[in-house]
Amino acid sequence: MRSELDLELVTLTKRYGDTVAVDAINHLFHAGTYACLLGPSGCGKSSTLRMLAGHEAVSDGAILLGGRDISSMPPAKRGTAMMFQSYALFPHLSVIENVAFSLRMKGVDAAKRRSRAGEMLELVDMTGFAERLPAQLSGGQQQRVALARALITEPQVLLLDEPLSALDPFLRIRMRAELRKLQRELGITFIHVTHGQDEALALADEIVVMNNAVIEQAGPTREVFDAPATAFVARFIGAHNVIALPEGPIAVRSDALRVTTPDAARLAGRITAIEYQGTHVSLTAAVAGEQEVTALLTDRDFFGAPKDVGEAVGLDWDGQDAHALRG
Numbered sequence: 536m537r538s539e540l541d542l543e544l545v546t547l548t549k550r551y552g553d554t555v556a557v558d559a560i561n562h563l564f565h566a567g568t569y570a571c572l573l574g575p576s577g578c579g580k581s582s583t584l585r586m587l588a589g590h591e592a593v594s595d596g597a598i599l600l601g602g603r604d605i606s607s608m609p610p611a612k613r614g615t616a617m618m619f620q621s622y623a624l625f626p627h628l629s630v631i632e633n634v635a636f637s638l639r640m641k642g643v644d645a646a647k648r649r650s651r652a653g654e655m656l657e658l659v660d661m662t663g664f665a666e667r668l669p670a671q672l673s674g675g676q677q678q679r680v681a682l683a684r685a686l687i688t689e690p691q692v693l694l695l696d697e698p699l700s701a702l703d704p705f706l707r708i709r710m711r712a713e714l715r716k717l718q719r720e721l722g723i724t725f726i727h728v729t730h731g732q733d734e735a736l737a738l739a740d741e742i743v744v745m746n747n748a749v750i751e752q753a754g755p756t757r758e759v760f761d762a763p764a765t766a767f768v769a770r771f772i773g774a775h776n777v778i779a780l781p782e783g784p785i786a787v788r789s790d791a792l793r794v795t796t797p798d799a800a801r802l803a804g805r806i807t808a809i810e811y812q813g814t815h816v817s818l819t820a821a822v823a824g825e826q827e828v829t830a831l832l833t834d835r836d837f838f839g840a841p842k843d844v845g846e847a848v849g850l851d852w853d854g855q856d857a858h859a860l861r862g
């Protein structure tokens with residue numbers, strides 16, 4: 536069922552001269568979804584997001600928000616707001632003035648601006664920092680201010696361009712939990728661009744995987760992870776083996792592979808590497824056709840029957856864990 540605030544991309548296209556950055560993509564983002572646009576550098580994620588925000592002109596196709604074509608509307612009129620990678624805070628304005636900026640542009644009076652900006656700072660837990668300048672804040676705090684500044688416009692869709700990439704790994708994990716919590720509280724659509732599969736898995740209700748200007752696969756996060764449709768998605772999302780079989784390529788999760796004896800398994804080969812990962816042990820074997828296949832065993836399973844590099848092994852899986860790959 537379509538809701539009033541669904542966001543729909545219809546053969547959306549971006550060309551820069553001869554470069555096709557986004558090639559006629561179609562997608563429906565349901566209202567209130569946390570969606571991650573995931574893909575390698577240059578695949579067209581940021582161009583897509585910038586077209587949604589209105590910071591980049593659409594070359595072809597349309598963007599519909601609640602059935603209304605917003606493709607050629609100015610950014611402030613679309614019902615979207617963008618939070619940038621670099622946060623783009625005004626260095627000479629205090630935190631509260633940064634947050635209130637768009638209301639000042641709209642001519643809202645000073646008292647109302649301050650009170651709304653104060654509410655937004657409370658939402659992102661930054662009340663005590665209202666009078667500071669951006670340079671006096673940590674990366675994580677600047678990010679919260681940038682969020683407050685985007686949310687004060689009461690967008691129906693918040694667009695986030697690699698919002699966590701400037702943070703150190705520890706803060707990144709903390710902030711991603713905060714983003715998810717905020718999205719649940721607000722109930723609006725978040726579209727978050729990232730090239731990190733961990734980030735997408737941790738945050739998203741829905742993952743849209745892009746490659747070479749097109750959508751390779753889109754769907755609920757667990758479905759995309761569990762059943763990648765192409766070799767590209769299987770490799771990019773990680774934790775999968777792409778195995779060439781006579782009947783065609785399949786993807787099998789590393790943790791779904793069983794290590795047995797060579798004569799009793801679908802694949803036979805020799806162990807080339809063993810890596811201890813704490814809770815798990817990753818065992819890589821070279822099998823027929825110069826393929827490398829990795830099995831992820833629990834530490835208990837591995838140390839219950841330890842193996843060595845150079846040993847002959849068989850690798851097997853249950854039929855339901857094999858996913859046929861297209862193209």
Ligand SMILES: Nc1ncnc2c1ncn2[C@@H]1O[C@H](COP(=O)(O)OP(=O)(O)OP(=O)(O)O)[C@@H](O)[C@H]1O
Nearest residue numbers: 551554556574575576577578579580581582583730
């Ligand atoms: N202003 C521009 N002029 C010309 N080509 C551009 C411009 N912006 C992007 N491109 C090209 O369009 C393609 C898609 O770029 P885009 O920035 O959308 O990719 P991305 O997936 O967001 O990459 P990244 O993760 O590196 O930001 C790339 O080939 C890029 O070089």
